[in-house]
Amino acid sequence: MKERVRILDGNTFLVSDRVGDIEPSVDFPTGMFSFDTRFLSTWLLKLDGQRLHELSLDDTESYQTRFFLVPGEPTHYLDAKASVIRERSIGGSLDEQLSVFNHTRAEVGFTVRIEMGADFADLFEIKDLQHKKGRVTAIPGVNELRLAYQRETFRREAMISSTAPAEVDERGMTFRIRVGPQSEWNTRLRVVPVIRSSRGQDFRAVLPIAGLRDVEAIRSEQRKFVERAPKLGCDCGPLAGAYRRSLDDLSALRYESISLGVRLVAAGLPWFMTLFGRDSIFTSLQVLPFLPELVPPTITLLAGLQGTRLDDFRDEEPGKILHELRYGETSGFEEQPHSPYYGAADSTPLFVILLDEYERWTGDDQLVRRLETSVRAALAWIDSYGDLLGTGYVWYHSRNPGTGLENQCWKDSWDGIPYRDGRLPGFPRATCELQGYAYDAKLRGARLARTFFDDPEYADRLEREAAELKARFNRDFWVADGGYYALALDADGAQVDGLSSNLGHLLWSGIVDESRAPQVAEHLLSPELFSGWGIRTLATGQARYNPIGYHVGTVWPFDNSFIAWGLWRYGFRSEAGRLAEAVLSASRHFGGRLPEAFAGYPRELTDYPVEYPTACSPQAWSAGTPLLLLRVMLGLQPQGEHLIIDPAVPEGMGRIELLDIPGRWGRVDALGRSRSPRDPDRGH
Numbered sequence: 001m002k003e004r005v006r007i008l009d010g011n012t013f014l015v016s017d018r019v020g021d022i023e024p025s026v027d028f029p030t031g032m033f034s035f036d037t038r039f040l041s042t043w044l045l046k047l048d049g050q051r052l053h054e055l056s057l058d059d060t061e062s063y064q065t066r067f068f069l070v071p072g073e074p075t076h077y078l079d080a081k082a083s084v085i086r087e088r089s090i091g092g093s094l095d096e097q098l099s100v101f102n103h104t105r106a107e108v109g110f111t112v113r114i115e116m117g118a119d120f121a122d123l124f125e126i127k128d129l130q131h132k133k134g135r136v137t138a139i140p141g142v143n144e145l146r147l148a149y150q151r152e153t154f155r156r157e158a159m160i161s162s163t164a165p166a167e168v169d170e171r172g173m174t175f176r177i178r179v180g181p182q183s184e185w186n187t188r189l190r191v192v193p194v195i196r197s198s199r200g201q202d203f204r205a206v207l208p209i210a211g212l213r214d215v216e217a218i219r220s221e222q223r224k225f226v227e228r229a230p231k232l233g234c235d236c237g238p239l240a241g242a243y244r245r246s247l248d249d250l251s252a253l254r255y256e257s258i259s260l261g262v263r264l265v266a267a268g269l270p271w272f273m274t275l276f277g278r279d280s281i282f283t284s285l286q287v288l289p290f291l292p293e294l295v296p297p298t299i300t301l302l303a304g305l306q307g308t309r310l311d312d313f314r315d316e317e318p319g320k321i322l323h324e325l326r327y328g329e330t331s332g333f334e335e336q337p338h339s340p341y342y343g344a345a346d347s348t349p350l351f352v353i354l355l356d357e358y359e360r361w362t363g364d365d366q367l368v369r370r371l372e373t374s375v376r377a378a379l380a381w382i383d384s385y386g387d388l389l390g391t392g393y394v395w396y397h398s399r400n401p402g403t404g405l406e407n408q409c410w411k412d413s414w415d416g417i418p419y420r421d422g423r424l425p426g427f428p429r430a431t432c433e434l435q436g437y438a439y440d441a442k443l444r445g446a447r448l449a450r451t452f453f454d455d456p457e458y459a460d461r462l463e464r465e466a467a468e469l470k471a472r473f474n475r476d477f478w479v480a481d482g483g484y485y486a487l488a489l490d491a492d493g494a495q496v497d498g499l500s501s502n503l504g505h506l507l508w509s510g511i512v513d514e515s516r517a518p519q520v521a522e523h524l525l526s527p528e529l530f531s532g533w534g535i536r537t538l539a540t541g542q543a544r545y546n547p548i549g550y551h552v553g554t555v556w557p558f559d560n561s562f563i564a565w566g567l568w569r570y571g572f573r574s575e576a577g578r579l580a581e582a583v584l585s586a587s588r589h590f591g592g593r594l595p596e597a598f599a600g601y602p603r604e605l606t607d608y609p610v611e612y613p614t615a616c617s618p619q620a621w622s623a624g625t626p627l628l629l630l631r632v633m634l635g636l637q638p639q640g641e642h643l644i645i646d647p648a649v650p651e652g653m654g655r656i657e658l659l660d661i662p663g664r665w666g667r668v669d670a671l672g673r674s675r676s677p678r679d680p681d682r683g684h
Helices: 125-128 215-228 237-252 279-285 292-304 347-362 365-370 374-384 432-451 456-476 502-509 514-524 555-571 573-588 626-634
Strands: 007-010 010-018 031-034 037-038 044-047 050-058 065-070 082-090 093-100 108-117 135-141 142-151 156-163 166-169 172-178 184-199 202-205 233-235 254-256 263-266 635-639 642-645 657-662 665-671
Touching: 007 065, 007 082, 007 108, 007 233, 010 082, 031 125, 031 184, 037 125, 037 156, 037 184, 037 237, 044 082, 044 374, 050 374, 093 172, 108 142, 135 166, 215 237, 237 254, 237 573, 237 626, 263 292, 279 292, 279 347, 279 555, 279 626, 292 347, 292 365, 292 665, 347 365, 347 374, 347 432, 365 374, 432 456, 432 502, 502 514, 502 555, 514 555, 555 626, 573 626, 626 657, 626 665, 642 665
Parallel strands: none
Antiparallel strands: 007 010, 010 031, 031 037, 044 050, 044 108, 050 065, 065 082, 082 093, 093 184, 108 172, 135 142, 142 156, 156 184, 166 172, 184 202, 233 657, 254 263, 635 642, 657 665
């Protein structure tokens, strides 16, 4: 796949090739997108009928890119008579400053042509090759072109304008220009995406919601965002680079809800620029010690959209937390169930975990009290609709066999839950980490009930149920001949005995029996699971293992950050540090930006982490990974009104200093230093 260039700012993002062109593609979604609709599917620049070629590319900022281009083939670059610069930014709209340079000593005439088009495809249509059912129209005007789409009350528009005079037709704009000797010609092109809502046929523009912003406004906002985070000083270059890149990406991924007007963090570009239950909660847990203000909008919106009824099409159930919220055409006409869709069995217990962890850090008891009803409903879901078979475990089986997700855990690809021999179990399924999340949610729910809901009887019941679940889990999920926990139980209660990274989530939840934790940690850091760059989703030796299989052998940075947290929880500090070092070392090969996933090849085989071909980048929970690893290495843990700091920095990483860590204690500093191998008894 040809390398793509991506820029984004909140609601709007653009994906192009390395010269800035956009062409319709089914293998990867190029174009300009906003709220799940592609507002530009064609944007091709030609100079005197020729496509342009790359000299250089500046894409250091997430919201702007500069392309330095020349006409002709690469062999003709020497002493080019003309060149072109495209300076592009995203700020609610696409702004492109187009400059044509004449490098000769005589005036030269050029014909500049930009092919423009919009298919207004829904993201699901791009992925599934569906066809539009509405009508696309193109309306030329004076130096502007309006591209419009309407299907009943669903209406979207792309308003394209130029500051320079242009010949406008239904397929683009042509500029016939003369440029003086050693001079330049410029125009500024703007593409504004417009969503129109309607009452009857009275359409009203409601987008761009956040308004049109210039580069300076975006830069200022991102600078303030980064400045609010704790200041990192360290001797480890990969850590410093990954931390700053993560903050930049988290800032860029924030978007404004189309209906509620609150700022949220989108899950990832290009497929997941929206609110997700699971992804948003995991990201919130990662960033909580650094940017706690990101959490309340997310958890409040999740509570507001909590399931209230039985809806088979959307997999909705009372008390259930959503999986995914979409705004596109296929959701609006119920061709996809994502308005919102509830097909996740883990987002509901994770919701309770996040709220408790948020209060432990911030002391925000008012939010906890406001969400009491939502917490009770979520905990009730675990024991009712979550326990499909009445066995005391959380199971999943989609109510919607047509468009619902088969696997409703984080490894949600079709083959993500295999037996050791490669077979796939039937439904329902009870994956191991779901039981860990339910256990943790019950204990945390008990604390909330006792401390804030004034309901000690409810708290006692939740603690009793958690203890029973832990004992039952350690009996039924333990694979005796392998010394690890099964990936899942099948509908007959038999073990789905795949060896997977899910073991680390069990440590994080606390459901692992103390006596078995050493075996679990040993498996996680074994050559079968640990590649040297991180822990694989599925171990080598399993029948379905594939180092470039989405959930059956790749390494997921987010997954590894929670595994490190789990190792830390059970006292395996050096193992957690070894994992942190591996993932941070991998980040250096991705320019500091950890992708959604990368290949599970052994480190000694490749010497660098191999890219997964269609990984989202940036992705929120990958951007949150360096932050959570920092928490683990510094041993940060809230305890009442205080922050416990108990660092265990990996050998060779040197000094780590994190200043102004926010929380209920105000702001505090943390310092850790790796132990010298020549002085093993030296303190941290």
